[in-house]
Amino acid sequence: MWVTSSTELALVPTAVALGKFDGVHRGHRQVIQPILEDIGKRESADTKTFSPSVPSKDRIYSTVVTFNPHPQEFFTGQPRTLLTPLDEKVQQLRSLGVEQLVLLPFDKELCALTPEEFVEKILIEQLQAVQISVGQDFRFGSKRTGTAQDLQVIAARYGIPVTIVPLESCSEEVFPEAPISSSLIRETLSSGDIQHANKLLGRPYSLIGTVVKGQQLGRTIGFPTANxxxxxxxxxxxxxxYAVRVFITDETLELSGNGYLGVMNIGNRPTVNxxxxxxxxxLFDWCGELYGKKLTVQLEKFLRPEQRFPNLEALKTQIQLDCNAAKAFFGC
Known part of the structure; x- marks a missing residue:
């Protein structure tokens, strides 16, 4: 997938899905789907393999357009953590079949554009959009004055169709009829309700990182861990x-096989100060070296909050209980 922060380097013309897309959750995928379906119809007879290094004037590039940094971070001046940092977002979008990600620099210049200027300068002149898809609650332009309906009206002046996708609602009893959103998923994750968060996402919530050396205390009590x-x-x-499923991945973050089962702790390790x-x-039944490798850890079930134990022996006993609980959950 082609990723760029410059509209000048974007592959054009484009079919654009507009939004923040943090999480690439079920609702986001509904917004992205129209640009994939339309391009599929237009190019059903095209058997060429996509290559960013060999752009073609005969094709339209399915393009997700989002913002960097996150608008909330820009307005508050405070760093914002993300459900899907850039590498993870790229992997998720690539898996859907998106060909290009354009990261618009969210700065004063972009914020000052009126809705009409945003459509004319960014979407028409620079991205040469021929089709646009947005969520029902999409806002754009100076002071967020532009609505999805405004976008539809403005784009129509240029003969560009805009698909407005209704908000995807939860079917779960915990959140009856609530719209799926990144904020709701954050709240669910913060409460430890990982199974409902995964339903909202439409996939397991994942942590992706590189294994580095820690204090190696786990080895001393028979439970070596990857930090x-x-x-x-x-x-x-x-x-x-948490009960987790772990994949050893390369730089593309592609997953293969069924992964390895295990348990994961997120916390400050109060027992060892x-x-x-x-x-x-x-990881259960793992033998091998993991230092320097990139792991994708899928969270499947929350087992218990972090707690302080009186000694390492008590901690060891609890870890064994955690492992047993995780294995029972996975049916192994």
Whole structure:
């Protein structure tokens, strides 16, 4: 997939899905689907393999257009953690079949554009959009004055169709009729309700990081762990212990096979007087070296909150209970 922060380097013409897309959840996928379906119809007879290095004037590029940094971070001046940092977002979009991701620099210049100027300068002149898809609640332009309906009217002046996708609602009893949103998923993750968060996402929530050396205390009590270094802007769920499925991945973050089962702890390790947050994964029946490898850890079930134990022996006993609970959940 072609990724660029410059509209001048974008592959054109484009079919555009507009939004923030943090999480690439079920609702986001509904917004993206129209640009994939339309291009599929237009190019059903095209058997050429997509290659960003060999752009073609005969094709239309399915393009997700989003913003960097996240608008909330720009307006508050505070760093914002993300459900899907850039690498993870790229992987999720690529898996859907999106060919291009354009990261519009969210700055004062972009904020000052009126809705009409945004459509004319960004979508028409620079991205040469021939089709646009947005969610029902999409807002754009100076002071968020532009609505999805405004976009539809403005784009119609240029003969460009705009699909307005209704909000995807939850079917779960916990959130009856609530629209699926990144905010709702964050709230669900923060409460430790990982199984409902996964339903809202339409996939397991994942942590992706590189294994680095820790204090190696796990080895001394028979439960060696892989210490994960995560992107600084990754949103972390409730601290505690999770049943997880782990994949060893390459730089493309593609997953293969069924992965490895295990348990993961997110927390400060109070039993050993830890002061910094760490993410540690113990894999069942694993033999081998993991240092330097990139892991994708899918969170499947929240087992318990983090707690302090009186000694390492008590901690060891609890970890064994956690492993048993995780194995029972996975049916192994």
């Amino acid at each position: 994960l270094q995560l992107p600084k802007d990754k949103f972390l769920p409730l601290q505690g212990v 830890g002061t910094q947050l760490s993410v540690e994964v113990h």
